[in-house]
Amino acid sequence: MSEHPDRLWRNPEPRAGYDVVIVGGGGHGLATAYYLAANHGIRNVAVLEKGWLAGGNMARNTTIIRSNYLWDESAAIYEHALKLWEGLSAELDYDILFSQRGVLNLAHTLQDVREGSRRVNANRLNGVDAEWLDPDEVRKFCPIVNTSPDVRYPVLGATLQPRAGIAKHDHVAWAFARRADELGVDLIQGCEVTGFRKHGNKVIGVETNLGPIMAGRVGLAAAGHSSVLASLAGVRLPVQSHPLQALVSELLEPVHPCVVMSNHVHVYVSQAHKGELVMGAGIDPYNSYAQRGSVHVIEQQMAAALELFPIFARAHVLRTWGGIVDVTPDASPVIGPTPVDNLFVNCGWGTGGFKATPASGWTYAHTLATGKAHPLNEPFALERFTSGALIDEHGAAAVAH
C-alpha cells in the first residue's frame, strides 16, 4: 500500500443533474459518496465543494478516533465507525495511518471518576473496549503525564480505550475521494451551493456559482455551514457554529505514546506520525464562521498542557488554526430527513465528527439511497428536539475531540 497513489480524482465539469447531490466535500460528504456507490450502486452522484476537497474541518481536526461514548445510541454508531476504521486502509487501498495507540480520558475530580467509571461500564456492556486505570497505571501507559498528587488538579485515574487512536485526516479524505471518483462520482471543487430549486415542498436541484444542478435527492454535509445552507431551503437547524482551535508543535522525537484527553483542565494531545504534537482545547464561546479564534484560549490550553505534561514546557507552537464546528444542544449529530422533501441533512457533529466519518457516510448513504434512516442513525433525527429524546453526550464532548 503506497503512501499516496498516483491518481486521486478527475476534476470533472458538473453535469446537468445527478441522482444524488451531496453538498460539502468534507470527510462526511466524501464517505457518503463512496458508500452510495459502493454499498448501494448509486454512482450518478456529485459532491459539490465550495473550496478545495476536505478543506473544512476535515483539514483541521486533531484526528482522535474513539468510540467510548456513554449512551447506547452513540456507542452503536461510533463503534460501527471504529470497526470500519479498522478495515479502511485495506478497503480503500490507501494507507490512512490508522494507529490504535489508545486514548486516555483523565479524571481529576471525584465526579470525573464517577463519570469515567459509568462510561467504562456502559462501554463494556455495549461491546466497546474500555478500562479504568488508576494513577499508577496511567503513568505506566503514558509516562510523561504528571501523576503527582501535588498538582492543582491531580490525576485520579483515567478511562482507557485501547482500540482508539488517530489516523491521518488528509489521507482519509483523499482515500474516500479517490475510490468515489473511481466509482464514477463527480467531485466538483470550487462549486458553492447558493440556493435550492424547489417544486412545492420538494427540492429538485441546487443553484451554484457554476450554474444550476438538478438532483433526485440532496444531502447536506456542510458541517459548520449547515445552518447557512439549510436556511436557504427554509429549514432552521438546532445548531450553532463556533470556532474550535487546534495547534501543532515543531517535529519532535517520539515522546508521547498515546492520546490523552482531559475535560477538567481542558486539553487533549497526541503526537502525530511525523512527530508534531497535535493539540486542542474547548470551543470559543461565540458564534463564528471565521475559522479562527481568540489567543487566550490557546494560552489557557498551554497552561493546562504544562500542568499535565511538564516536559512540554520548551516545545514551541508552530501553527495554530481554527475550524467551524456545528454544535447541537445535546452534543450529538443530526442525520436524516428534513421537513423539505428530498432534502436530507447530516450535521451537528460539532467537535467530534472525524471519528465518525465512515459510519456517518455509511448511514447517510443508506438514508439517501432509501429515503429512510438506517437503524444506527434513526435516533439521531431532528424530531428528538421536539419529543425531548435527546442523546446528551455533553460529558463526552465537554472537551473537543
Added chain:
Amino acid sequence: MRLPEGGRIDRTKPLRFTVDGIEHTGCAGDTLASAMIANGLLTVAPSTYLGRPRGIFAAGVDEPNALVQLDDPMQLATTVELVDGLAATTLRGKGRLTDEPDAARYDKRNAHCDVLVVGGGPAGVAAALAAGRTGARTILADEQRELGGSLLTENRLLDWLADAVEELDALPETRVLTGTTAFGYYDQNFVACASKTRLWHVRAKHVVLATGAHERPLVFVDNDLPGIMLASAVRQYVNRYAALPGENIVVATTNDGAYGTAFDLAGRVSTIVDSRSEPPAELVNRARELGIEVLAGSTVRQALGTQRIGGVRVGDREIACDVLAVSGGWNPAVHLFSQSQGKTRYDERKAAFVPDKSVQAQHIVGAANAVYDLTGCLDEGFSAGIEAAKMTGFDGEKPAAPYTAREVITDPHPVWFVDGPEGRQFVDLQRDVTVADVRRATGAGMRSVEHVKRYTTIGTAHDQGKTSGFAAIGVIAQLLGAESPQGTTTYRPPYTPVSFALLAGRDRGELHDPVRKTPMHDWHVRNGAVFENVGQWKRPWYYPQPGEDMKAAVLRECRAARTDVAVMDASTLGKIDIQGPDAGEFLNRVYTNAFAKLKVGHCRYGLLCKADGMVFDDGVVMRVAEDRFLATTTTGNAAAVLDWFEEWAQTEWPDLEVWFTSVTEQWATIAVVGPQARVVLAIVAPDVDCSQDAFDFMTFKDAFLADGTPARIARVSFSGELAFEINVDGRAGARVWDAVMATGLPTPYGTETMHVLRAEKGYVIVGQDTDGTVTPQDLGMEWIVSPRKDFVGKRSYQRPDATRPDRKQLVGLLPTDPDELLPEGAQLIAPDTPLTPPVPMLGHVTSSYHSAALERTFALALVKGGRQLIGRTVLAPLRDRTIAATITEPIFYDPEGARRDG
C-alpha cells in the same frame, strides 16, 4: 571567516561556544549562525528525510536548514544571540524534549497604545518617530536585537538610525521593544508579541505594519548544496557581522536586489547571473567597473559539488564558486497583515502577492507593501506614522526625510524553476520536497496550493514556508500551465514559533488556577483534613485520625452525626441576596415550587430547572423580609445560578423590581448536626431558645452568639438529623468555628460524610445523582413541582419524552451481600440478561456508600421505570464479578422523618 574589520560585533568581547561538542569563539553581537560562518562552519546537520548535506541558507527567521537544539528543542542558529558558553547541537529536522526543569520565568504584560509599529527597519523606525513625536502612545516592536532592519544589512543611514534610536528612547510615551516578535494579529487590533520570556498583549488603536520582505530562493538542480545562500543573507553576514561565508562568489538573481550584495563583496564576486535579458544598465555598468561579469538572460541550471557547492552550470558554462548567492525575488512579509484579515492580490509587475485591502485600523508600509526603494520606504513610514497619530487624536508634522535619493527599482523576471533530473530541485529545503513531489501532486489531480501543501508537506515545517511557500506556488503555476500564481496558503499565528511555557506564562503550579479557601481552612489543615476539589474550592473531604483509613473515618463521622453531634464547614455554598418588591414573584418564576407566600423567618428547599425541564440546581431559600430573600446554591454552581437569575431578570422580565447580590463570602456557615446539636447551640448561642417549640424546623432566627457575634441560625437539615446552620460574618467564621469546637462536643466531618448522610435519606446531589437529563419527577420529587403556577421549564414536562413510563427514575439499591459496595458508575441489568453485547442496560449507580446507621452498604441509582421495579433484583456486571442488589425506595433511614427534631 571573520573579516578583520567592519560589522557591528564587538571584537573585544570574545565568546566561547560549541557546536556539536566542538569549541569555537565568536564575538558579542554575533548570532550563532554568524559566529559559525566566522569560524568557517557553513554546513549544518543533513536534511531531514533524504540526509543530504545542508548549510546555513538565510540570516533571519526565514532560515530553513540551520536548526539547532539548545535547551529548547528547536531554534534557528540565525536567530540565536551568541552568549558565552552556548552549546548547540545541529538537528536533522526533529527536536528532542528533555526532562530538565526549565529555570526560566515567564510573565505577561498588557499594553495599550495609540500606535503600534511592527518592524524596526527604515519604514518602521520612520513611522514610530513620526507617531511618537506627536505624543501618541507608541510602541515599536522588532524581533531583532537591534533596530534597523535592512539598514544593518545594507550599511546605510546608520547615523540617522543611531539618532532615531536615541530619540525614540527619550520620547516619554514611546516604548521600543527589541527582541520582541509580533506573532499573532487578532481581532480589534489585538497583537500578541513575544520576547524570550515575556508575552505582550498589545491592544492598539492603530497598527503600522513595517515587516519588510523575505527574499526568495531559486529552484534548480541541487539547489540545496551548502554554500548556496540568499543574497541578502550573504550581504548581512558580511556587513553586519563581518563574517565571510566564501571567497569566490557567484550571484544568481531575478531582480535588482542582489546587485547590492555583489557590489559590497566586490573582489570576491566573479559573476552575476541575471534572469533578465536587459538588467538595468546602471547596475550592469557598475558591476563591470567592479570587475564582475554579468550574464544577462541567464539562469543557474545546476549547482556542482557534493558536500559543498564548487561551481554552477549556467547554460553550457561551468563557473567555479564556493558560495552562490541567490535572489529569486521578494515576498512582502504579509503574514501579520493576512492574519488581520487583510486581503492580498498578485501583482504581475512585482511578481508577488502584495497587500490589497486592510480590514482593521492599520497601515502597511515599506517592503511589506512591496516598496523596495529606501526613499519610498521612509516616506511611507513617516506618512503612516503621522496618519496613525492623527487618527488616534494627535497632531504633528511629517518629519523631514533623511534620505531622498531616487532609486529606480526595475521589475524582476521571476523564474519559478529550472527543469532537470527528477527529484533534485528543492522547493522546500526543510521538508526535503522537490519539484518532482509537486509534480506528483498535480499529476494526481490536485490543483489547489492547499492540496499540494498537504500532499507534499511544503511549508509545514519550522519555517512555515517563509522561503519555500512562494517557490511552491510558482512551481505549481508553471506545472499547471497557469499564467500566474493562484494564491497563497493561509497565514496563521504564530509568525515564528512560540514556546508553550511562554504562552502558559504564570498560570502554572500553584498559580495554575485559584485555590479558594474558606475562613476555616487553616483549622481544617491543622486538624488533618484530606481535601477534595469542588470547583475551585478546597473542601474537607474527611478527617482521618491516626491509623484510620477513609472508610473508618467516614463511618466514625457518620456515627457522630447520627448519634451525637458533628459539624461541617458549609461556607462554600453559594449565597445570593435577593431584594425588591418583586423578589417573591421572581422566585416563583424560576423555582419549580412556590415562594411568594413563604413566611418571613421561614426557609424552603427549592429546585431550579433549565428551560428544558432538567434539574439544574437546588438549595434552601430563606425569606428575610417581605421584599428580601437569601437563596443558597450548590458550591459548584454559585456563579452559574447568579448568572441565571440575572439573565432572566434583566432580559426576560425587566419589569420586575428585583436585585441580586452575591453574598457567598459575606457569610461563613457552620452546620451543627446530630441529636446533641442543641447542647452545642446552648453553649455557643445561649440566648437562642432552640427548643422544639421555640425553633421550628425550616425557620431561622437572627441572634447573637455567646461572644456577641451576630448570627443567623437556621434549622435546616441535609442529613435528616436535628441540625442548625450557623451563619456568621465571614470574618468571624474561624473564631466561631473555634468556639463550636471548643465546646469539646462535636466531631468535624467532611463532604464524604455529608454525602453518606444525605444519601441515607434519599436526598440527591445535583450533578452526581443527576446529569442534565433528569427531571424532578424522575427524582420522585413531583411534590416540589407546583401545579398551580408556571415556571421556567414547566412546559417541558409535557413533551412526549418526559412522560415516557420507562424514564430513568431514582431508586435505592441494597446489595444482596451487605458488605459488598456497588461501585458508583456501575451499570445495572435485569437478571438473566445474556452478556453478549450490546447488553440492554437499565440504568446506573449514582451514589454508593457504607452506612454506619444501616450497618451495611447501600446505593442510589437511576433505573428505567425504576419505581415500578421496587423489590426486584438487578445485577451490576463488573469486570471481575457481578453484584446483585434489590431495588428499594430511595429512603433508607428514618423514613418517617422523626429524627429531625432531635
Added chain:
Amino acid sequence: MTVDLREIALPRQVDLRVDPIAPAATRIGELLGTPLPVVPNTGSEAVLWLGPDEWLVFGASEDQLRTALGDTPGSVVDVSANRVVYELSGPDARDVLEQGCAIDLHPRAFGPGRCAQTMLARANVILHQVDAAPTYRLLVRPSFAGYLTSWLRDAMSAAG
C-alpha cells in the same frame, strides 16, 4: 522593585442598588456627604460606581442606607466580609497590575478616582486607584486572597 503590598481594613462595605435619578439617590448622596457617582468607573473613598444602578458604599450601615432609600425600590446589602482589600502602591504598581489586568491603566485612561470591576490574573477584582503614587486598592473575595497575593508577589518580583 519599588512597590508595596499591604492589606488594609476598610469601614463597612454595602452594596447599593437604586435608580440614580430617584430622589432616594440624592438622599443617599447626602448621607454619604458625596453624590453617588454616575460616571461609569469612578468613585471615591466613600463610594464606588459598580454599574448603572449599583454602588459599593463605604462606611454607612445597611440600616442607614435602607432608611435613606425609604420606599424607593432598590437593594441594600452589607457585604463587608465579601471582599478583602489590598493596597498596592509605588512607582511600579502599575507595572505589576499590567501583568494580569487587561484594562488600560495609563494616566491618560485611568487615574486617581477611577475604579473598575475587572479581572486580575484569574481573579475577579474591584480596582480603585486612590492616588497618583500610584496607589491602587484591590477588593477581592477572601477565598481568592491567597491566590491573588501569591500572584501579586510573583508579579512584584518581575516588575520594573
Added chain:
Amino acid sequence: MLLIPCPWCGDRDETEFHYGGQAGVPYPERPAELTDEQWGEYLFVRDNPKGEFAERWSHSAGCRRWFNLVRNTATHEIVR
C-alpha cells in the same frame, strides 16, 4: 481576543464577558399553549447566520449587565 463594548463600562476584553447567543428570543408568553414543535423550537433552535448577528452578552466580570450587540460572524467586526 474580541474587544467588546459594554454600554456601561466601555471597551473590555472578551474574557470579561459571557456569551448569550441570539438576541430577541423572548420566553413564550404562554408556554402551555404551544405545540411540542413550537416549544422545541424555542428551546433548541436559534438563528446562526454568517454575517451580521444580533446577539446578547453579559458583562459578567464587570457590571453584570446584559446587553445586545450586532457582530459580523464572518469577520468578527462589531457593527453596533
